[in-house]
Amino acid sequence: IQAKYHWQSQNVKQSGVDDMVLLSKITEDAIVDNLKKRYMDDYIFTYIGPVLISVNPFKQMPYFTDREIELYQGAAQYENPPHIYALTDNMYRNMMIDGENQCVIISGESGAGKTVAAKYIMGYISKVSGGGSKVQHVKEIILQSNPLLEAFGNAKTVRNNNSSRFGKYFEIQFSRGGEPDGGKISNFLLEKSRVVSQNENERNFHIYYQLIEGASAQQREALGIMTPDYYYYLNQSGTYKVDGTNDSKDFQETMEAMQVIGIPGDIQTQVLQIVAGILHLGNISFIEAGNYGQVESTDLLAFPAYLLGIDPNRLQDKLTSRKMDSKWGGKSESINVTLNQEQANYTRDALAKALYARLFDYLVESINKAIQKPHEEFSIGVLDIYGFEIFQRNGFEQFCINFVNEKLQQIFIELTLKAEQEEYVQEGIKWTPIEYFNNKIVCDLIENKLNPPGIMSVLDDVCATMHAKGEGADGTLLQKLQAAVGTHEHFNSWNSGFVIHHYAGKVRCRMISTFPVLIKVTNDLVNTLMKCTPHYIRCIKPNETKRPKDWEESRVRHQVEYLGLRENIRVRRAGFAYRRLFSKFLMRYAILTAETWPCWRGPEQQGVLHLLRSVNMDNDQYQMGRTKVFVKNPESLFLLEEMRERKFDTFARIIQKAWRKFIARKKYEQMREEASDILYNSKERRKNSINRNFVGDYLGLEQRPELRQFLAKRERVDFADSVNKFDRRFKSIKRDLILTPKGIYLIGREKVKKGPEKGQIKEVLKRKMEFGSISSVSLSTRQDDFFILHEAQYDSLLESNFKTEFLSLLSKRYEEVTKRKLTISFGDRLEFRVKKEGWGGGGTRIVVFQKGPGDLAQLKPGGKTLSVTIGDGLPKSSKPTRKSFPPSYAHQNGGAKFPRGPHNPQADITYSSPQKQGRPLQGGPPKLGSQRGPRPPAPNQYNQRNLDFLNVPDQGMSGKQRKRSITQRPPPAPKPQPRPQGPRCRALYQYVGQDTDEISFEVNDVFDLVKEDASGWWTGRIGGKEGLFPGNYVEKI
């Protein structure tokens, strides 16, 4: 089978369909198949219209480099393969163009890749947006907030080695000019219970292990750091290490992040004291003494009290008694009630959790303080909330998280399925409705205030009356729940809890008797999200093994089903890909026609029609609503977008090119002057060399793999040219001379003597010189082009037209690498040492320079001396003149016009790699540690090795309803619109694009001529890529 390639980008293999709107059959099978095909071909991203599906690859993909950042910048969605950068770029541009705040909701199960996605978004924004030092500072804090919050808010769970145990809404705020100059993090639902206990194969928050592994000797002493098994809060799960995580290194990173964020040194110490204090607090245990709880060993009080800065006796009182206010006939009185052992344990844990939660809030607050700005302008919000999870034991926190996820699914449905269809009705558009499973019913079950009251309401009620007394509460609660929602389709109760049929599956919740308030947090979040233009990334987790290329079909199918991808595609396809208010449409495409630019005079609807007709859009491709225009297929829209981009591009690129030219010119003028300085007063100059433009790479190495093979993969080329090299008998031979930051290469050609390629001429690396071994360079004082590279072993006598440029670049690199100045000497009698070959080789040769006729050097070899005669050149004191650049854009093809800009280091996105192969099942109590205090972990009734909860969840009622709601009759697939035919041209010469905004072509290639331009840089489209090229390389046909 012949591989298909992406129609827009060269060399991108086509795998399945990029946008599942284009699937020929819309079934769950087809969707899963398409995702699988792409996943196996290493394409993790796929679209459904504007929604991005991302399947966790569990390995680093190669397409997150600067190259992609450049590629996706300002490109339309359909131009490149699906990518999170495309979505991010789109948000950024929408924000700037429409002046609307944007947000992206990243959803998916735990370990599906949400947090990694969020980091890619931040990285992209940071790269593409400009900004001065203030903005750079904000960017750095935004990026550094990740390691800090992950240290304190992430933990290893069975599903994800770096699972976020808190929800986060991160707003990046922008100036009117699009620079990120501020930000705000809202955190919610930190999983506090993890501070005091963890399930089997899980850990506490990373910071604990980081501190234990990474602390200095002095810190160990001050904070009482022992091995992790010493601490009750760490030894219950028996898991201390995470594959692929270096806790000690991460600790340094965490401290570094605190530094960058501006947390002062003494506060940093306090932060660590609280962390350690909590650990020591956990080791305080209680015994039952006559119905009262008593501290088992009072010795253990002193250290945590010291670390937390409180009196040990007060700590003891607080842990074993409680103050209660009671009212007696209008008089209120406060009494101390002594606690029993269980209550004392509970109080200790409550204190630990509260301390940790406040510490976490403090850190978030510090970040916010460092990046807040006085008034908000534009923003892009990223919601990364920890995903829907089903554990063996689903406590109240889990219940809350799943509820928030349920709400997010509801928003998604509201905005993409429900609102979409309702809008058609409102606008009077002809439309056949499509059914879908609406999870509002589950949200109502949980959050309804009245008629019938939802679960939360019942919980609130019970809590208010029970005062969290313990035992009886659970029973009462269950009874009340049964009475209130017992008949609800999505609810069942069982002996010690209840089951909710979430959109993603059935979850059993255990009852615990204390409940914070949650609904408000959720609703605030929903309100924030509703205020901005939403975007969606739906992450899919393909397996539970965390291994690349492992595809567990049933798991993916389950996610595809409950995410409602099929309904999503169908609504999208049957509907209109695009809709816009008449006024916004007019504004966006005003540039397309003279009548609409700068603004349309007349009724808006007429203006819109005028624009649609100007691009010859088919009548069946759009409908006019009451206030909006609806465009059916993305392809039709692309037509408009493309025309618009072209108009903008041409203008923008002209400005951009002019600017680059200006910058480049300045840079080269400076280089030339520097180069000239090297020879100033030492050597006569050639007439045509003094004002030469420096090009750098005269060989065009980008396109010469046979030469590039000798260089490292991304090795930068400073200079490359073909030179003459002279041997011991002064015979000259061609060599390719390449200068890179690593040294000097001399490449020659030889006939292959043996093997299958016998007789062919092949490139051979004849010599590589490191800067460290070069001692000096010598030249004559006359205008000739000779120079000698003096090296530790032997010297090379070379001749190059571009010696001045080479020397200047060489001396710069030389100084950079060796921290010494390159010695350059001048004289008319030069000596060079030849290579020792066998015996008889070696020795030295002399080159003598004399005055003679003409500007060309005459060579006369004689024994061990070469004499070079040449006429007088320009005086040694000649300097380049400034206005030497030719008026038209000097261009030399086959080689770079200008060397590339400085190499950008790769995007700094890090995450721990998934290493775990399979799940370790070992259990058993940890060995008891050091001197005193440690207790064996409490027997955990849930610690049975039952991993059933990792199975694909039962879909319950939600699944049934989903199946019920799926109607037949898929609408026909949209036909792509033909592209417009315009003027074309044929290439007279080969041209190799030198920049990302240029195109390349071969002699006789025929392609679309999009625009001619007086600057000489025309715009063309070839192989789906549009870009600039020199107009005089083609003829118009």
Ligand SMILES: Nc1ncnc2c1ncn2[C@@H]1O[C@H](COP(=O)(O)OP(=O)(O)O)[C@@H](O)[C@H]1O
């Ligand atoms: N795009 C990606 N490329 C490579 N690995 C990834 C990618 N997304 C996720 N992973 C791997 O999966 C793990 C879990 O991802 P994470 O974003 O933490 O999940 P979530 O936040 O959804 O729980 C990461 O630690 C990483 O090893």
Ligand SMILES: [Mg+2]
């Ligand atoms: Mg996460």
